[in-house]
Amino acid sequence: MNKLKVGIAGYGIVGKRRHQYIDQHPSLQVSAVCDQTFPQGHTLPGLQCFRSYKELLQCDLDVLFVCLTNNIAAEVTMAGLNKGLHVFCEKPPGMDVEDIRNVIAVEQQHPELKLKYGFNHRYHDSVRETLRIIKSGELGEIINLRGVYGKSRVIPFSGGWRSKRELAGGGILLDQGIHMVDLMRLFCGEFREVKSFISNDFWKHDVEDNAYAIMKDERGRVAMLNSTATQWQHKFNLEISLTQGYIELHGILSGSKSYGEEKIVVGRRDEDSDNGQMESRTIKFLQDNSWRDEINEFADAIVAGKPIVSGTSKDALETMVLVYKIYYNDPVWRERYNINNPEI
The missing domain is CATH 3.40.50.720 (NAD(P)-binding Rossmann-like Domain)
Structure with missing residues (x-):
């Protein structure tokens, strides 16, 4: 052929x-x-x-x-x-x-x-294994999620266009945090209620350097997110609490190798424990085949x-809608940049 x-x-x-x-x-x-x-x-x-x-x-x-x-x-x-x-x-x-x-x-x-x-990010082995565990039901149902994805600047070494609203449209949330938003959707489904604060107080660019969001999905489960360009030690961390245990994603293999080793920590709830300690196991992933x-x-x-299985236009639309819900639901940011309701 x-x-x-x-x-x-x-x-x-x-x-x-x-x-x-x-x-x-x-x-x-x-x-x-x-x-x-x-x-x-x-x-x-x-x-x-x-x-x-x-x-x-x-x-x-x-x-x-x-x-x-x-x-x-x-x-x-x-x-x-x-x-x-x-x-x-x-x-x-x-x-x-x-x-x-x-x-x-x-x-x-x-x-x-x-x-x-x-x-x-959907194709990283740590994410695939996490999704497998969640779908298997072996740790029960998701209760909540907490995620931080951050680096130390808005402008990467590759160029400064990401700090210009007329070229980028948004800052750290749209550029990098969109991956965390997409993963939260992958694990939970759609989030319908959003509370947020958006800031560009540190780098003073015309785009955000921090986004803080609390989101509730259709089943009442809550996800908390900080997408940040003031994380002096680059970080990728996503904690998922489930009814019978937890999964923590730490680090993500990348070209810069600055987010640390990629691993997940999986723990099972011990009903007989009074102090919250439980048995856990750590799985490390040494190659990025994403x-x-x-x-x-x-x-x-x-x-x-x-x-197409993953990364369809529907995925892209729903993830962009959620990103813009985060922008829209900070009233100061919404007024400053005339952001429209993304659901209309």
């Missing part, structure tokens, strides 16, 4: 990493890339190189990967679908909820095409005509 020809729009750190794993799949081959930072006449071995996505889309392609800034992610995703391409888009799906709703309207016009969003597995699922869905 001939390999599917892949174009990558946006060839920065994420685009290059996607390229590495795309070419590892037997059915995919990157043939063209674009990036606005390419100098005129830029060349790469075996690749067509362009400076704009519009030039890229003139190529003979089957699949498009969108690894661009938030302000044009939805625009390029829709352009790819309208060109008859299967599309994989990095999170977030756009600047706001309206962006992803517009994408879904175009997606519905092309039911033969696959659209997937890059929520790669990027590979996420791309493999996308490619296999295209080749075999299977539905």
